[in-house]
Amino acid sequence: MTTxxxxxxxxxxxxxxTxxxxxxxxxxxxxxxxDLARPFDMSLPAVSRHLSVLEGAGLIRRERRAQERVCSLAPGGLEDAAQWVERMRAFWEARFDALERHLNETKGKGGRHGRRRR
Known part of the structure; x- marks a missing residue:
């Protein structure tokens, strides 16, 4: 369960x-x-803080190999977010489909869209 x-x-x-x-x-x-820090105009500690945020979110893994720290994407790191986005997409798609049906029905009955003019 996603929290x-x-x-x-x-x-x-x-x-x-970044x-x-x-x-x-x-x-x-x-x-x-x-290698990760090279293209950015920031200190190594600043990049390390970004990596800590990514690791805390479960998006990357860091491991020590000999004298260096190697980072890689965490398998399934975006899975919960992707599922949440998909649920929201399905919700809004259903709402927009219902709105489109309503507008088409109203249009077919000679109704007008928008505000009434006074």
Missing amino acids: ASSLDRTFTALADP RRAILARLAEGPRNVG
Whole structure:
């Protein structure tokens, strides 16, 4: 079961463009922290804080290999968020379909859309 706090952590992590860029780079394969930090104009500790947020949200994994820390995408890290988004998409799609049917029925009866003019 997905908790609100786990979804909050996921969406908070995804809200930052730097963290999304880090995830995009990790989609190409595992990387060490130095490689991940290279394209960003920020300190290694700042990148490490971003990685901590991503790890706390369950989106990445960090492991120590010899003298370096290697990051990779966590399998299924976005699964809960994807399921939530799909439920919301289905909800709104059903509502818009109902609205479209209503508007088409009203149009077929010669009704007008929008406000009445006085």
